[in-house]
Amino acid sequence: MNNTVKSPKRHMGLARSRAISNTVIHIVLVIISIIWLIPFVFILLQSFRCESAYQVGYVVPQQWGFDNYVSLWNSNFPKWYLNTFIIALVNAVAQTVIVLCMSYALSRFRFKLRKALMRFMLVLGFFPGMLTMIILYRVLKDIGLTQAHAVPGLILVYIASSGMGYYVSKGFFDTLPKSLDEAARVDGATRFQILRKIILPLSKPIVIYTILTAFMAPWGDFVFARYISFENSAGMNVAVGMYNWLNLDQITTKYTMFCAGGVIVAVPVTILFLCLQKYYVEGVTGGAVKG
Amino acid sequence: MKKYSDLEYLKLTKWQKFLYKLKMFFVGIPRAIKNGVFAIGRFFKNLIFGIGGFFKNLCLTFVRGDWKTKVSYVIMGFGNLMRGQILRGIMFLAFEGVFIFYMITTGGYWLSKLPTLGTVGPHEEYNAVLDAYTMAYGDNSFKILLYGVLTIFFIIAFAYTWYANIKQNKTAEEILKSGKKLKSGKQDLHSMVDDQFHKTLLALPMTGILVFTVLPIVFMILVAFTNYDGAHDGYNNSLFQWVGLDNFKTMLSWSGTGGHSYAATFGEILTWTLIWAFFATFTNYFLGMFVAMMINKKGIRVKKLWRTILVMTIAIPQFISLLYVSKMFAKNGLINLFLLNAKWINQAIPFWEDPTLARVMVIVINIWIGIPYLMLIATGILMNIPQDLYESSRIDGANAWQQYRKITLPYMLFVTGPYLLTQFIGNMNNFNVIYLLTGGAPTNASASWASGSVGHTDLLITWLFKITTGAESKYYLASVIGILVFAVVAVIALIVYNVLPSIKNEEDFQ
Numbered sequence: 022m023n024n025t026v027k028s029p030k031r032h033m034g035l036a037r038s039r040a041i042s043n044t045v046i047h048i049v050l051v052i053i054s055i056i057w058l059i060p061f062v063f064i065l066l067q068s069f070r071c072e073s074a075y076q077v078g079y080v081v082p083q084q085w086g087f088d089n090y091v092s093l094w095n096s097n098f099p100k101w102y103l104n105t106f107i108i109a110l111v112n113a114v115a116q117t118v119i120v121l122c123m124s125y126a127l128s129r130f131r132f133k134l135r136k137a138l139m140r141f142m143l144v145l146g147f148f149p150g151m152l153t154m155i156i157l158y159r160v161l162k163d164i165g166l167t168q169a170h171a172v173p174g175l176i177l178v179y180i181a182s183s184g185m186g187y188y189v190s191k192g193f194f195d196t197l198p199k200s201l202d203e204a205a206r207v208d209g210a211t212r213f214q215i216l217r218k219i220i221l222p223l224s225k226p227i228v229i230y231t232i233l234t235a236f237m238a239p240w241g242d243f244v245f246a247r248y249i250s251f252e253n254s255a256g257m258n259v260a261v262g263m264y265n266w267l268n269l270d271q272i273t274t275k276y277t278m279f280c281a282g283g284v285i286v287a288v289p290v291t292i293l294f295l296c297l298q299k300y301y302v303e304g305v306t307g308g309a310v311k312g
Numbered sequence: 313m314k315k316y317s318d319l320e321y322l323k324l325t326k327w328q329k330f331l332y333k334l335k336m337f338f339v340g341i342p343r344a345i346k347n348g349v350f351a352i353g354r355f356f357k358n359l360i361f362g363i364g365g366f367f368k369n370l371c372l373t374f375v376r377g378d379w380k381t382k383v384s385y386v387i388m389g390f391g392n393l394m395r396g397q398i399l400r401g402i403m404f405l406a407f408e409g410v411f412i413f414y415m416i417t418t419g420g421y422w423l424s425k426l427p428t429l430g431t432v433g434p435h436e437e438y439n440a441v442l443d444a445y446t447m448a449y450g451d452n453s454f455k456i457l458l459y460g461v462l463t464i465f466f467i468i469a470f471a472y473t474w475y476a477n478i479k480q481n482k483t484a485e486e487i488l489k490s491g492k493k494l495k496s497g498k499q500d501l502h503s504m505v506d507d508q509f510h511k512t513l514l515a516l517p518m519t520g521i522l523v524f525t526v527l528p529i530v531f532m533i534l535v536a537f538t539n540y541d542g543a544h545d546g547y548n549n550s551l552f553q554w555v556g557l558d559n560f561k562t563m564l565s566w567s568g569t570g571g572h573s574y575a576a577t578f579g580e581i582l583t584w585t586l587i588w589a590f591f592a593t594f595t596n597y598f599l600g601m602f603v604a605m606m607i608n609k610k611g612i613r614v615k616k617l618w619r620t621i622l623v624m625t626i627a628i629p630q631f632i633s634l635l636y637v638s639k640m641f642a643k644n645g646l647i648n649l650f651l652l653n654a655k656w657i658n659q660a661i662p663f664w665e666d667p668t669l670a671r672v673m674v675i676v677i678n679i680w681i682g683i684p685y686l687m688l689i690a691t692g693i694l695m696n697i698p699q700d701l702y703e704s705s706r707i708d709g710a711n712a713w714q715q716y717r718k719i720t721l722p723y724m725l726f727v728t729g730p731y732l733l734t735q736f737i738g739n740m741n742n743f744n745v746i747y748l749l750t751g752g753a754p755t756n757a758s759a760s761w762a763s764g765s766v767g768h769t770d771l772l773i774t775w776l777f778k779i780t781t782g783a784e785s786k787y788y789l790a791s792v793i794g795i796l797v798f799a800v801v802a803v804i805a806l807i808v809y810n811v812l813p814s815i816k817n818e819e820d821f822q
Contacts, residue, residue: 043611050606054621057680060637061628063646076639078649119520122513130510145525147801149741149773152794153528155535155780155787159454181524184517213505241629244743244777260631264748267635276639283632294627295620302623305685306692 061287068281075273089281097254098282101262104172105239105286108258111176113236116183120231121224124187125216128194129202142185150182154248161249171249171256178249179239189304193227194220230304233297240290259286330811337810373482381481388474391481395488399497404477411470419463426460429453429538433551453546453553457538461530465522535791536560542785559792577759577766578793582800584671585771588746589739591675592682593732599679600686601694601724605716607687608694619691622684630681634748637677638664665754667768674769678745693727694720733808737801741773752778772797 063080068089070082127139157178161167166174197220205215221228239246243260250256263282266275294301316324316332324332374385384391389404425431430451437448484494495503504512536559544552566575607618625633640646641663648660664670701719710718725732746752752767752774759766765782766775772793779790 039611043609046606046609046612050612050618053603054618057622057625057684060633060640061625063640064632064636076642076645076649078646078653080646119517123517126510126513132510142521144802145521145529147737147805148529148798149776149794150525151741151743151773151777151780152532152791153525155790156458156528156531157524160458178524181520184521185525211502211506212509216509237627237629241631241744243631243748248781260629264631264635267639272639279635283636287628287632290629291624291627295624298620298623301626302688302692305688 064280064283064287067277068284070277070280074275074277076276089277090285093278093281093285096278097257097262098259098285100255101257101259102285104256105258105260108172108176108179108239109236112179112183112239113232115176115180116235117228117231119180119183120187120190120235121228123184124189124191125194125220127187128191129199129212129220146185151244154245158248158251167249167256168251168253169255171246171251171253174249175239175242175246175258178245179242183235190224190227190231193224193304197223226300226303229297229300233294233301234304237290237294240286333811337807370478373478377481377485381478381485384477384481388477391484392477395484395494397484397494397497397500399500400480404473407470407473411466414466415463418459419466422456422459422463425451425456427554429456429553430546430551434548449547451547451551453538453540453544453551455546457534457546458527458531461527461534465527532791532794535787536795538788540787541789542783542787555788559788563789563792563796572758572761574762577762578772578796580756580759581766581770581772581775584769585740585773588671588675588771589736589742592678592739592742592745593736595675595679596682596686597728597732597735600683601690601720603683604687604690604694605720608691619687622687626684630744631748633681634677634745637680638749641673664750667754667756670750670754670769674746674749677749678742681745689728689731690724693724696727697723733805736804740771740801741797742771743773743777746771746774747777 066080066082069085069087070077071084071086071088072082074089127135158167161174161178166177201219201223202215205219210218239258241260242258243264246258247261247264250258250261254262259282263279263286265271266279266282321329321332374382380391380394387405388408389401391401392398392404393401430453432450434447434449436445438444439446487494537554537556538552539555539559540546540552544550546552563574563578566573603622606612607615612618642648643660643662643665647663648657651657652660662669663673697719702715705715705719746769750767750769752765752770754768756766756768756770765778770778776790776793776797779786779793
């Protein structure tokens with residue numbers, strides 16, 4: 022009963038300490054936001070710098086202009102950009118189909134080897150995937166899908182191994198009530214019809230999440246793309262191509278171009294991402310909770 | 313080691329319970345090994361009896377079956393065809409045909425070469441037309457190993473199909489005997505989208521995983537037992553051979569040239585890999601949770617803005633942010649130049665040149681990269697914590713720290729336990745952050761004699777990458793490292809899975 026009757030003085034104290042702590046938190050959040058955004062602001066500003074192409078000790082350009090974007094247009098960058106875009110687009114479609122097939126089957130069916138299969142794939146994931154590059158590179162080379170023709174090769178590899186990433190969407194399918202399936206079964210629907218007419222319409226968030234992550238992954242893939250394109254400019258993606266610009270022999274002339282390229286790559290992806298943010302957040306939170 | 317009774321155990325504090333569990337896990341290892349040995353013994357006993365029973369069954373089916381079944385032992389699908397299951401019969405028959413054709417034309421060759429990995433290397437041959445010696449290429453060790461493994465896969469698949477064919481004959485006989493009808497081809501097709509729909513769904517993804525993940529991994533495991541490297545590429549310059557356990561002996565031996573040894577280098581890198589994984593996982597975890605709690609706190613305004621700012625950084629491809637930040641802290645990068653210009657420092661801060669500083673930097677920058685993800689995850693989970701827990705604890709007089717210790721943290725750990733494990737494993741193999749930030753630099757003078765010029769921030773995975781791309785390209789060593797990484801990860805996962813459930817149960821919220 023003592024708690025209900027608070028002395029006015031103590032109440033005031035509580036309110037004040039809460040106000041102080043909230044102010045502190047607001048300040049901390051502002052600082053955090055600045056720290057997180059500042060490199061990107063720097064990249065943006067430096068991409069417009071015309072007076073020198075190398076690193077300098079200030080951020081705001083002395084001479085503004087689009088020189089870096091023009092030289093970007095005249096370099097191999099458009100080719101790399103197109104490569105990456107094609108890979109991302111095909112990947113987004115094919116990978117989504119495969120991931121959904123895999124996760125739906127593992128979530129909804131109870132067959133003999135299901136548990137064993139899932140455990141097997143978990144253990145498979147313990148192996149450093151990078152090892153497989155050595156052999157995949159040589160096999161792809163034999164069929165002529167490396168170097169200048171790295172794009173189809175990369176697509177093939179990305180898609181083929183995409184079944185391993187079924188966790189998040191399986192977690193989502195697990196949350197859809199089984200009674201839906203059962204009711205439809207009673208009405209005589211086949212499993213395929215259930216998937217197409219009942220489950221898929223309910224799965225919009227996870228479908229969008231899968232498409233989004235599948236579309237974004239190729240933009241950042243570095244190591245595999247570098248291995249497969251093997252120093253052939255025609256087969257590189259943006260990450261591999263632009264990585265070379267920051268090598269010791271090129272950085273003096275290409276540093277601001279790297280910034281401009283970074284802007285061109287990041288802006289569309291970021292806008293797309295922010296539009297679909299809601300689904301991404303749902304997927305990430307759901308996936309982590311399920312493990 | 314004293315074993316507590318249930319009552320005594322319940323009296324312990326949570327931390328003591330955890331320690332007790334951990335201790336019991338290690339104390340239990342000898343018994344687990346004993347049990348394991350027995351289990352293996354039992355497994356083999358069952359296996360032998362199982363195989364015996366299996367063959368007995370096969371023979372019995374053969375003896376008791378009708379003539380259609382008997383012919384099916386040789387001609388797959390014969391029984392199906394004769395009993396009117398045309399579709400199944402044709403599939404079986406076609407598979408057998410393909411298999412026999414493959415084995416005769418190529419499979420047999422690869423298989424016969426597999427034990428030696430080829431005998432005729434590239435050599436000079438007299439060419440009568442040119443009247444000169446020209447290069448001639450013999451066997452291809454790489455292909456022999458690859459297709460040899462593929463052929464073995466194929467044989468296993470064939471054996472399984474053959475067995476399925478026998479089993480189908482048996483069941484078909486039983487069904488016909490009981491007066492029922494067999495499934496028609498049309499019904500078979502229908503079941504592919506109905507009760508056998510999962511097989512249709514899984515067929516494509518599993519084929520992809522089998523060919524592009526499982527096969528390469530099996531191949532690479534086998535490479536660890538060969539001398540496959542840049543100088544023995546199996547075709548162009550020299551064949552490679554089986555070398556048994558030599559590579560593992562090299563990697564794990566303490567004696568090496570000039571006082572160096574691979575075991576010491578491996579140990580050094582492994583230690584740093586584990587330290588890195590630990591810090592990268594837990595700094596992100598706690599700081600991300602902290603940021604999420606700050607944003608979630610009552611009375612904080614524009615929550616959505618703070619979240620969006622952090623989430624936005626996820627969208628920007630890592631190679632841009634990591635490479636940019638890496639150059640920003642370089643010796644002649646933005647930060648150093650700015651500080652020098654402002655006369656705050658006299659000489660550039662060696663962010664990437666000083667071993668300790670470089671290690672701290674990668675961990676700090678990884679926090680910058682990782683917090684947004686953790687913030688998202690933590691936000692979702694924090695919102696699920698029942699608010700009445702906080703309210704009742706407040707009435708009981710708990711302060712914020714106590715609430716955190718007793719409610720928030722246990723709840724978070726309970727829900728995200730498995731996630732932490734995957735994060736830890738992921739960080740052990742976190743190639744991008746290390747490679748794009750430092751490329752492994754600064755060079756580790758005492759270890760750089762080893763293949764791939766080792767640096768102070770190199771993880772096992774970046775070392776592995778360097779080995780495969782260097783001039784020597786010691787694939788066999790990379791393969792050994794890969795297997796050892798697998799072993800380390802598997803052990804960690806095993807321990808965590810054994811300790812984790814107990815933690816979970818205790819901290820269950822009821």
